[in-house]
Amino acid sequence: MPSGGWETWSIPPRELAAAASRYVIFDGAMATYLHQCGVPIRVCAEELNLSKPMLVEQVHRAYVEAGATVVQTNTFAANRLDLARYGLDAETAAINHQAVITARVAAAQRASVYGTMGPAAGGTRYGALLTADERSRLGQVYEEQAQALIAAGIDGIVLETFPDLEELLLALRVVRSIAPDLPIVANLSPEEVGVTRDGVLLTQAFATLRDAGASVVGLNCRLGPYGILRSFEQIAFDGGPYAAVPNGGILHRSESEGLAYTGDVDDFARVMSDIARLGVRWLGGCCGTTPEHIRKLVLTLQAQDAIGTPAEPDQNPLPVQVVVADERAEVDHVAVEVPLGPSIVDMLANRNRTTVIVELDPPKHLSATRFLAGAKALCEAGADMITMADNSLGSVRISNMALASVLKQRGIEPLVHVTCRDRNLIGQQSHLMGLHVLGVRNILLITGDPSRYGDLPGATSVYDVSSMDLTKMVRKLNDGVGFSGKPLQRPAQFVIGTAFNPHVHNFAKAVDRLRRKVEAGADFVMTQPVYDPALMERIADVTQDLGVPILIGIMPLTSARNAEFIHHQVPGISIPADILSRMREAAPEEAQEVGVEIAKSLVDRALSCYRGIYLVTPFLKYDITARLTAYIRELTVPAVASAARGGL
Numbered sequence: 001m002p003s004g005g006w007e008t009w010s011i012p013p014r015e016l017a018a019a020a021s022r023y024v025i026f027d028g029a030m031a032t033y034l035h036q037c038g039v040p041i042r043v044c045a046e047e048l049n050l051s052k053p054m055l056v057e058q059v060h061r062a063y064v065e066a067g068a069t070v071v072q073t074n075t076f077a078a079n080r081l082d083l084a085r086y087g088l089d090a091e092t093a094a095i096n097h098q099a100v101i102t103a104r105v106a107a108a109q110r111a112s113v114y115g116t117m118g119p120a121a122g123g124t125r126y127g128a129l130l131t132a133d134e135r136s137r138l139g140q141v142y143e144e145q146a147q148a149l150i151a152a153g154i155d156g157i158v159l160e161t162f163p164d165l166e167e168l169l170l171a172l173r174v175v176r177s178i179a180p181d182l183p184i185v186a187n188l189s190p191e192e193v194g195v196t197r198d199g200v201l202l203t204q205a206f207a208t209l210r211d212a213g214a215s216v217v218g219l220n221c222r223l224g225p226y227g228i229l230r231s232f233e234q235i236a237f238d239g240g241p242y243a244a245v246p247n248g249g250i251l252h253r254s255e256s257e258g259l260a261y262t263g264d265v266d267d268f269a270r271v272m273s274d275i276a277r278l279g280v281r282w283l284g285g286c287c288g289t290t291p292e293h294i295r296k297l298v299l300t301l302q303a304q305d306a307i308g309t310p311a312e313p314d315q316n317p318l319p320v321q322v323v324v325a326d327e328r329a330e331v332d333h334v335a336v337e338v339p340l341g342p343s344i345v346d347m348l349a350n351r352n353r354t355t356v357i358v359e360l361d362p363p364k365h366l367s368a369t370r371f372l373a374g375a376k377a378l379c380e381a382g383a384d385m386i387t388m389a390d391n392s393l394g395s396v397r398i399s400n401m402a403l404a405s406v407l408k409q410r411g412i413e414p415l416v417h418v419t420c421r422d423r424n425l426i427g428q429q430s431h432l433m434g435l436h437v438l439g440v441r442n443i444l445l446i447t448g449d450p451s452r453y454g455d456l457p458g459a460t461s462v463y464d465v466s467s468m469d470l471t472k473m474v475r476k477l478n479d480g481v482g483f484s485g486k487p488l489q490r491p492a493q494f495v496i497g498t499a500f501n502p503h504v505h506n507f508a509k510a511v512d513r514l515r516r517k518v519e520a521g522a523d524f525v526m527t528q529p530v531y532d533p534a535l536m537e538r539i540a541d542v543t544q545d546l547g548v549p550i551l552i553g554i555m556p557l558t559s560a561r562n563a564e565f566i567h568h569q570v571p572g573i574s575i576p577a578d579i580l581s582r583m584r585e586a587a588p589e590e591a592q593e594v595g596v597e598i599a600k601s602l603v604d605r606a607l608s609c610y611r612g613i614y615l616v617t618p619f620l621k622y623d624i625t626a627r628l629t630a631y632i633r634e635l636t637v638p639a640v641a642s643a644a645r646g647g648l
Contacts, residue, residue, distance in 0.1 A: 059074075072113075163457075172212050252453075377626045388416055421462060468516060558595055
């Protein structure tokens with residue numbers, strides 16, 4: 001592992017030998033920061049090099065003032081193919097040339113200027129191999145952009161956000177062929193920890209990139225700081241320079257801010273310092289980061305010796321999908337129409353029994369064995385329904401509609417999430433009608449996280465309507481009228497759920513929006529996981545006059561890093577400091593049990609306020625939520641017996 005102390009520095013052209021023993025600080029995001037500064041999201045950020053060079057210069061200068069030692073030109077998508085979408089392909093050379101000049105002025109000899117190039121095809125291919133014609137065409141595209149950057153006098157090239165090794169290798173070889181001595185940073189942007197989108201293990205991918213001429217290899221963007229930390233914990237370091245340039249967190253849709261990133265500058269800097277301890281020396285920020293992220297990163301590295309022993313790997317740092325044997329069970333023939341299941345609202349109205357709903361994520365692969373085993377175990381433990389997300393966080397999973405049908409055949413009642421993200425109104429009504437025919441009655445309508453952060457970032461996020469609008473439209477289905485106004489011959493009988501996120505700065509505004517969702521036709525409410533008993537009581541207090549039942553969310557923690565990840569990175573969830581401390585202080589082998597005990601204490605408090613509990617299963621570890629379900633049943637059965645004896 002490299003050794004040495006902290007020093008911010010500018011890298012003279014073609015002098016990379018010292019890079020292994022010193023920190024190199026990249027700047028942060030350009031396009032997303034411009035959007036935060038008021039530039040509309042549909043504006044081509046690269047065109048601003050020509051029309052508003054002073055604005056681009058101000059962003060560069062802010063990063064230099066924050067401590068960046070490498071400024072990246074505003075040219076990520078300044079290639080002929082991407083610019084053609086705006087009718088700017090003829091301006092390719094001019095945009096790249098001006099971008100270098102603007103960055104050089106802002107750097108003012110305090111930082112090096114590296115030309116940034118992104119994938120021209122990687123955003124839409126999803127792992128498909130390039131044809132010979134595509135390789136030839138893309139090679140010309142990369143050569144044109146690289147020639148323009150080099151002619152303008154850059155100090156190095158950054159090839160970044162390439163999900164596929166194949167395309168990054170193509171770009172790298174093209175640039176290296178025309179610039180044999182220029183420093184080149186080659187950053188992959190995987191969508192899963194430890195492997196590229198085209199299926200190459202990162203250790204092998206890095207070695208291949210070095211063999212092809214990369215001066216520095218690394219990871220940037222999609223996985224975020226936690227995912228990139230996990231990835232570097234799994235690779236075999238070979239002593240060469242490595243780069244880590246994560247985005248600011250998980251991209252999500254905020255009702256108050258629009259598209260936003262989770263996490264904060266302190267958490268970003270802390271995780272980045274953990275990455276530095278592993279031996280990664282080229283550090284910076286990608287989408288969602290700001291000059292404040294870079295400033296905090298610099299201060300954190302200055303304040304501590306980040307060259308020490310590697311951080312201890314956590315046993316359960318991030319969700320991992322386990323591959324299990326293929327499902328071989330026979331499935332009974334599905335009738336044309338299946339009788340509708342019970343209403344969750346009717347269940348919640350029963351004062352003699354606590355309703356327990358357990359979330360179990362559909363698999364990311366084609367085997368449903370573990371999922372079905374989990375659903376069976378949860379029902380045997382006393383769960384009333386199994387609820388399934390609809391490709392949460394834009395991650396592709398088995399259709400919850402299909403799994404709901406299989407559960408119905410096995411006597412297990414499903415509660416299906418329906419997102420606004422994946423289907424236009426035609427598909428949405430068709431989907432809902434199909435659910436109804438399958439006997440699925442209880443649904444949860446949600447907006448859905450943007451697809452641009454998920455498995456297929458080039459996929460369109462539809463969002464024809466909001467979850468509130470969709471609630472009104474499903475209510476029309478219950479009146480026997482389709483979205484277009486056409487009669488359906490008979491009314492649907494959906495029981496409509498809506499989500500509530502209490503972890504917001506403006507709690508009163510969130511409650512007001514919840515009221516409007518109920519007015520739009522929501523029959524029940526499911527909250528995000530809550531870890532603060534006082535917040536549970538506050539929610540119960542402010543919603544008691546809504547006239548609809550509330551299911552309070554509880555999700556057990558599995559490790560200290562899991563707790564940190566949820567607190568800092570998962571949209572809509574916050575964990576109190578005392579619980580974070582308990583998880584940090586727990587020994588790794590005891591952390592999961594501590595998480596269960598915390599969840600039990602939350603259940604104890606919740607039962608005094610709510611008749612419905614919504615348990616979320618972490619990482620398909622259904623044994624945990626089965627234990628909690630059984631715990632709830634043990635607590636509530638004596639109370640039911642006592643009430644019966646009292647004649648209530």
